[in-house]
Amino acid sequence: MSEQLLEVRGLTVTLRSRRGTGRIVEGVSFEIARGESFGLVGESGSGKSMTALSIMRLLPNVAETSAGEIRVEGRDVLGLDEREMRSLRGGSVGMIFQQARSALNPLMRIDDQILRVAALHGRTNGKGEALAVELLREVGLPRRVARSYPHQLSGGMAQRALIAIVLAARPQLLIADEPTTGLDVTTEAEIYDLLRKLRAELGLSLLLITHDLALVAQNCDRVAVMHAGHVVEIGRVEQIFERPLHPYTQALLNSVPTLEGDADEALALEGSAPRFDELPEHGCRFVERCPQRMPKCGEPFTAIELEPGHRVLCRLYD
Amino acid sequence: MSIAAEIRVRRRIVLPTWASGLAGEHALLVGVAVLGVLVLTALLGPVIDSDSATSTAYGTLHSPSGAHLFGTDDVGRDVLVRVFHAIRLDLVLALVICGLATVAGAVIGLASGFAGGLVDLVVMRLVDIMMSIPVFILALITAVVLGNTEQTMVLAIAFAYTPVAVRIVRSQVLLLRELPMVETSRAIGTPAWRILLWHVLPNTASVLIAQATLFLAWAILDTAAMSFVGVGVHPPTPELGAMISEGSQYIVSGQWWISIFPGIFIALLVVSFNLVGDSLRDYLDPRSRR
Numbered sequence: 310m311s312e313q314l315l316e317v318r319g320l321t322v323t324l325r326s327r328r329g330t331g332r333i334v335e336g337v338s339f340e341i342a343r344g345e346s347f348g349l350v351g352e353s354g355s356g357k358s359m360t361a362l363s364i365m366r367l368l369p370n371v372a373e374t375s376a377g378e379i380r381v382e383g384r385d386v387l388g389l390d391e392r393e394m395r396s397l398r399g400g401s402v403g404m405i406f407q408q409a410r411s412a413l414n415p416l417m418r419i420d421d422q423i424l425r426v427a428a429l430h431g432r433t434n435g436k437g438e439a440l441a442v443e444l445l446r447e448v449g450l451p452r453r454v455a456r457s458y459p460h461q462l463s464g465g466m467a468q469r470a471l472i473a474i475v476l477a478a479r480p481q482l483l484i485a486d487e488p489t490t491g492l493d494v495t496t497e498a499e500i501y502d503l504l505r506k507l508r509a510e511l512g513l514s515l516l517l518i519t520h521d522l523a524l525v526a527q528n529c530d531r532v533a534v535m536h537a538g539h540v541v542e543i544g545r546v547e548q549i550f551e552r553p554l555h556p557y558t559q560a561l562l563n564s565v566p567t568l569e570g571d572a573d574e575a576l577a578l579e580g581s582a583p584r585f586d587e588l589p590e591h592g593c594r595f596v597e598r599c600p601q602r603m604p605k606c607g608e609p610f611t612a613i614e615l616e617p618g619h620r621v622l623c624r625l626y627d
Numbered sequence: 628m629s630i631a632a633e634i635r636v637r638r639r640i641v642l643p644t645w646a647s648g649l650a651g652e653h654a655l656l657v658g659v660a661v662l663g664v665l666v667l668t669a670l671l672g673p674v675i676d677s678d679s680a681t682s683t684a685y686g687t688l689h690s691p692s693g694a695h696l697f698g699t700d701d702v703g704r705d706v707l708v709r710v711f712h713a714i715r716l717d718l719v720l721a722l723v724i725c726g727l728a729t730v731a732g733a734v735i736g737l738a739s740g741f742a743g744g745l746v747d748l749v750v751m752r753l754v755d756i757m758m759s760i761p762v763f764i765l766a767l768i769t770a771v772v773l774g775n776t777e778q779t780m781v782l783a784i785a786f787a788y789t790p791v792a793v794r795i796v797r798s799q800v801l802l803l804r805e806l807p808m809v810e811t812s813r814a815i816g817t818p819a820w821r822i823l824l825w826h827v828l829p830n831t832a833s834v835l836i837a838q839a840t841l842f843l844a845w846a847i848l849d850t851a852a853m854s855f856v857g858v859g860v861h862p863p864t865p866e867l868g869a870m871i872s873e874g875s876q877y878i879v880s881g882q883w884w885i886s887i888f889p890g891i892f893i894a895l896l897v898v899s900f901n902l903v904g905d906s907l908r909d910y911l912d913p914r915s916r917r
Binding site for chain 1: 810813817
């Protein structure tokens with residue numbers, strides 16, 4: 310389908326370190342359409358960020374994509390040379406991180422940082438100052454910010470400024486890796502309002518990486534739930550939240566306390582995900598923590614589609 | 628807490644910041660003023676009185692007087708005039724040494740820190756070896772090996788300082804390259820050499836400039852020390868260290884002025900460079916700018 314902006318097929322990332330070797334991301338597949346907002350949720354170490362970094366081919370030296378295919382706008386990312394890769398980074402896929410302030414160069418004015426990125430991606434054509442102000446307006450910052458240094462901005466303003474810098478390269482897809490960690494709730498809501506506005510106005514697609522289910526419910530069209538390097542369940546947000554199929558997804562949703570329910574009813578999930586060098590060779594990686602495990606859970610298996618677009622990686626639904 | 632107590636606490640917090648801020652500005656002011664006067668004398672001195680540095684027309688071993696403020700030396704040269712000429716020479720030599728060592732250190736340190744791996748390992752072991760030898764001894768040996776001239780002395784001192792700059796830049800690079808700033812920049816398609824040039828190098832600048840100013844102070848001292856022991860600048864060329872050396876034999880017989888005045892100016896130069904360096908470092912860090 311050419312409608313898809315991003316296609317990830319069977320992505321496997323192998324981590325090699327002194328402690329051992331493990332496939333920290335295994336068989337991950339999902340796709341993001343133009344203008345779509347896609348959530349990737351999971352606990353720390355579940356491989357969300359590694360998946361995002363492999364789209365940018367920015368994995369740390371100890372990790373490599375050992376199998377799978379990644380296509381951005383139909384181009385095979387893993388086959389691009391370094392120069393093509395640089396135009397894809399920023400130009401097709403922009404990425405924002407948590408702690409925006411430390412992502413900015415403390416010695417360079419905001420407009421300077423915006424214009425350098427714009428120049429790298431060939432869109433200055435002499436209107437420098439105007440472009441910087443326009444981008445700042447787009448992210449809801451006053452024009453005086455153009456002449457500010459990062460330390461003069463608040464956390465929320467720094468994140469907006471970073472978004473303006475990323476937008477200067479005119480990406481189609483924005484990867485936001487925990488973009489509001491460390492910001493207060495009000496600022497967080499403002500940042501998500503901004504991301505929603507940018508999607509509407511610029512037709513931007515969003516890949517939101519977070520551990521916060523509520524943020525996904527509010528901001529995403531579709532969601533993939535990751536656990537120990539597997540996408541255990543994927544589907545539209547309504548599907549996942551109303552009919553969670555995988556025991557892990559069910560446990561995650563049960564662990565969110567509700568106003569009506571008794572606080573004690575919110576179930577904490579027992580145990581933790583296996584370490585990267587202790588992952589089972591095949592079969593389910595949730596089996597140790599699963600209340601419904603069966604003998605066949607240790608065998609090789611594939612995801613099944615139970616309703617259109619709703620896939621689950623679990624033997625319960627064979 | 629009562630309001631009065633709170634005000635007292637606030638005042639206690641505010642006062643030191645204000646005081647230290649002002650103290651910083653005073654240090655810069657004093658440093659720049661002293662340096663300014665010294666540079667001016669270095670520039671103007673020889674212009675006003677161009678050939679008397681080697682002129683022996685004033686009579687030998689006159690003590691300081693209205694005619695010769697710093698007195699005259701053993702062959703009848705005016706010590707004041709020679710000091711002015713020497714300051715100019717020493718400043719130029721110090722600037723060249725500092726420039727060479729800083730640039731070489733920045734380039735090698737950047738490359739080593741960013742490349743990492745085997746390159747970094749080899750460079751750092753070489754640096755360790757060089758730094759295990761005292762700077763002055765290393766410079767002295769190098770100058771003598773290269774041939775005892777002014778140029779080789781400059782090269783030798785710069786060579787001996789380079790590992791210090793390499794280490795400082797590399798340690799900054801190791802720190803900076805792990806910052807989200809670098810990852811963000813890579814994720815936006817910036818080529819590695821531009822990341823070095825835009826984000827890494829400028830952020831090492833505050834530390835590097837402070838070190839460069841220290842290099843200036845060290846270079847004044849080491850140039851003088853080398854010339855004192857007879858390496859580098861040779862008499863009759865006026866150089867502060869060489870002049871101290873020339874006058875040293877007369878101190879015991881009471882003609883102190885031949886050595887003392889060059890010594891005072893070495894101290895003035897070194898102190899003022901240090902004052903300026905410290906203030907510059909504070910000023911160049913935008914995080915501390917108000």
